[in-house]
Amino acid sequence: MVDRNPDKTRLALLNAAFDEINQNGFQAASLANIIKETKVTKGALYHHFPSKLEMGYAVVDELVAESVKEMWITPLKNPDNIIDALLLQIDSAISKRNKENICFGCPVNNLAQEMSPIDEGFRERINSIFDLWRTTIDEGLKQGQSKGIVKESISTETSAYFIVSAIEGATSLAKNAKSVDVLKTSLQGLKEHIQTLRK
Amino acid sequence: MVDRNPDKTRLALLNAAFDEINQNGFQAASLANIIKETKVTKGALYHHFPSKLEMGYAVVDELVAESVKEMWITPLKNPDNIIDALLLQIDSAISKRNKENICFGCPVNNLAQEMSPIDEGFRERINSIFDLWRTTIDEGLKQGQSKGIVKESISTETSAYFIVSAIEGATSLAKNAKSVDVLKTSLQGLKEHIQTLRK
DNA sequence: TTAAACATACCAACCAGTATGTATGTAGCA
DNA sequence: TGCTACATACATACTGGTTGGTATGTTTAA
Numbered sequence: 001m002v003d004r005n006p007d008k009t010r011l012a013l014l015n016a017a018f019d020e021i022n023q024n025g026f027q028a029a030s031l032a033n034i035i036k037e038t039k040v041t042k043g044a045l046y047h048h049f050p051s052k053l054e055m056g057y058a059v060v061d062e063l064v065a066e067s068v069k070e071m072w073i074t075p076l077k078n079p080d081n082i083i084d085a086l087l088l089q090i091d092s093a094i095s096k097r098n099k100e101n102i103c104f105g106c107p108v109n110n111l112a113q114e115m116s117p118i119d120e121g122f123r124e125r126i127n128s129i130f131d132l133w134r135t136t137i138d139e140g141l142k143q144g145q146s147k148g149i150v151k152e153s154i155s156t157e158t159s160a161y162f163i164v165s166a167i168e169g170a171t172s173l174a175k176n177a178k179s180v181d182v183l184k185t186s187l188q189g190l191k192e193h194i195q196t197l198r199k
Numbered sequence: 200m201v202d203r204n205p206d207k208t209r210l211a212l213l214n215a216a217f218d219e220i221n222q223n224g225f226q227a228a229s230l231a232n233i234i235k236e237t238k239v240t241k242g243a244l245y246h247h248f249p250s251k252l253e254m255g256y257a258v259v260d261e262l263v264a265e266s267v268k269e270m271w272i273t274p275l276k277n278p279d280n281i282i283d284a285l286l287l288q289i290d291s292a293i294s295k296r297n298k299e300n301i302c303f304g305c306p307v308n309n310l311a312q313e314m315s316p317i318d319e320g321f322r323e324r325i326n327s328i329f330d331l332w333r334t335t336i337d338e339g340l341k342q343g344q345s346k347g348i349v350k351e352s353i354s355t356e357t358s359a360y361f362i363v364s365a366i367e368g369a370t371s372l373a374k375n376a377k378s379v380d381v382l383k384t385s386l387q388g389l390k391e392h393i394q395t396l397r398k
Numbered sequence: 399t400t401a402a403a404c405a406t407a408c409c410a411a412c413c414a415g416t417a418t419g420t421a422t423g424t425a426g427c428a
Numbered sequence: 429t430g431c432t433a434c435a436t437a438c439a440t441a442c443t444g445g446t447t448g449g450t451a452t453g454t455t456t457a458a
Contacts, residue, residue, distance in 0.1 A: 004403060004456065025313055027227045031448065042449085044404045052448060103316045112375040113312040114224055117302045126375055161372070161381065162365065162388025169368025173360070176311040176325055182360065189361025193392055203422065203437060230414065241415085243438045251414065 010048045012038045017055055018063045022104050025114045026056050026122070053121070060125045064107050072133050081149055082140035083198050086163070090187055090194075093167070097180050105175035109168045134160045141197070151199050159197060166190045209247045211237045216254055217262050221303050224313045225255050225321070252320070259324045263306050271332050280348055281339035282397050285362070289386055289393075292366070296379050304374030308367045333359045340396070350398050358396060365389045 016037045020029040031052060035042055049055040072089060079085035104110075108129055115122035138160035144150030170186035215236045219228040230251060234241055248254035271288060278284035303309075307328055314321035337359035343349030369385035 006403065009403080023316060025224065025226065027224065030446085032446080041405050043406075043453090046449075047403060105312060105316075109371060110312055112371060113304060113309055116375045116377070117222055117304075123375060123377070130372060130375060155387075158384055158388045158391070161369075161385040162392070165368030165372045165385040165388075166361065166365045167368065168371055169364030169366065170360075172308060172311060172367055172371065173329060173364045176315045176322060176329060178315070178322075185357055186360040186364040189357045189364075192357070193361070196395065205437065208437080229412085231412080240439050242419090242440075245415075246437060 006048070009038075009040055009044060013040055013045055013048060013055070014059055014063060018059050018107070021056065021059060022107050022110065026111065027114065027118075029056075053119070057121055057125065060111065060122065060129075064111070065125070065129050068108060068129050068133060073136050076136050076140050078143070079140060082137075082144040083149060083194055085140065086137070086194055087191055090167070090191060094180070094184055094187060097174070097183055099178075099180065102174055102180050102183065103178050106168060106171040109172060130164065134164050137163055149199055150197055154197055163190065163194070166193075205247070208237075208239055208243060212239055212244055212247060212254070213258055213262060217258050217306070220255065220258060221306050221309065225310065226313065226317075228255075252318070256320055256324065259310065259321065259328075263310070264324070264328050267307060267328050267332060272335050275335050275339050277342070278339060281336075281343040282348060282393055284339070285336070285393055286390055289366070289390055293379070293383055293386060296373070296382055298377075298379065301373055301379050301382065302377050305367060305370040308371060329363065333363050336362055348398060349396055353396055362389065362393070365392075 013034065016034045017029065020034050020037070024030070029052075031042065031045065034040075035045055045055075049058065071093060075089050075092075076082065076085055108126060111122060112126045112130075116126065138156050141150050141154075141156035141159055145152055145156065150156075167187070167190065170183055170190065173186055174180065174183035212233065215233045216228065219233050219236070223229070228251075230241065230244065233239075234244055244254075248257065270292060274288050274291075275281065275284055307325055310321060311325045311329075315325065337355050340349050340353075340355035340358055344351055344355065349355075366386070366389065369382055369389065372385055373379065373382035
């Protein structure tokens with residue numbers, strides 16, 4: 001490194017680790033690739049992070065969790081109309097995908113699948129992301145019910161679980177198919193379902 | 200090995216590989232663990248499979264694909280009532296899960312997540328499993344429409360994509376939460392949705 | 399002068415894969 | 429039936445490469 005800027009160095013490592021993990025998974029993520037990509041030396045890496053595992057945790061806490069909040073929490077907090085807000089965010093999620101990035105899937109789901117049976121630290125972190133996501137939708141639907149926007153007959157809890165799982169499943173299918181169209185079609189089914197929740 | 204039984208040896212390796220892959224993913228699956236588990240030597244393993252990759256393919260072709268067919272293809276081929284058949288298989292899938300095995304998730308989805316960006320051989324194999332699954336549901340819904348069981352207004356293709364992605368997403372959420380209840384609740388939403396497809 | 403920030407060289411452990419061997423079942427033939 | 433030839437089935441020991449991690453530096457800012 002030419003410039004001595006610890007914050008910048010740390011962030012560069014974190015971003016490179018995020019990419020490496022997203023492409024190869026955590027276990028197969030190679031520190032050698034990360035230091036090659038960032039041009040940070042191994043000594044500097046281990047100055048900023050005590051271990052590969054802790055670096056992985058930092059990626060989840062600081063990058064993955066933040067991106068989920070940006071996409072699925074903040075826009076769904078106290079919206080005028082939760083159903084419209086959900087449909088908008090689904091379309092927004094679709095529009096962010098293209099041929100090149102569809103194959104990486106959802107970082108949260110990737111790590112959930114790979115690490116949850118192996119490492120409790122990852123599992124708990126990812127679980128709290130899913131919990132926050134689901135409870136935010138649950139809360140939004142409940143508010144929608146009391147506002148008279150959402151059908152009273154539905155269980156908001158069941159719906160919230162169902163919506164999150166459908167989004168993750170659609171992202172997963174599309175990742176494997178390497179197809180934005182698969183994502184669109186799968187989420188079209190979800191969108192139509194969400195419309196039926198309207199009062 | 201005491202007894203010289205090539206078919207048995209091969210199957211033992213395949214089963215052990217399936218377990219090892221299911222727990223650790225393909226890349227982190229260790230041949231050392233597999234030969235330790237089966238008490239088959241490395242020479243014998245490489246006599247039956249030319250490489251780790253080919254052994255992985257064999258696991259997908261001979262074990263994973265077969266288990267999906269048993270659960271999601273055969274019972275959904277030409278059923279009297281596709282909606283009842285779907286609901287039955289979903290309940291059957293739930294009932295096969297317990298505290299101990301919920302954390303392993305769906306083998307198809309696990310491999311899809313991990314290997315699809317990395318290896319085309321895995322991706323194609325898994326993709327054809329998903330295709331078969333989805334088209335079977337699609338075909339079943341189409342037959343249901345012509346029999347007057349399923350609403351004419353729905354797109355069977357969209358519904359089929361949606362159903363498969365919801366099942367995978369629910370399995371994924373439950374895996375991470377290590378909770379059969381999460382699976383039940385998520386799939387409850389799907390079951391209610393499937394009921395609305397009835398004419 | 400001190401500590402943070404970074405750099406270099408190295409390590410043991412593990413990995414998939416291979417080279418080379420041995421034991422055993424079987425097909426062909428006398 | 430008994431012997432030979434051969435291929436299948438399995439075993440052992442090793443290799444080169446990669447892994448995460450560490451010990452021991454040097455540089456630089458405060």
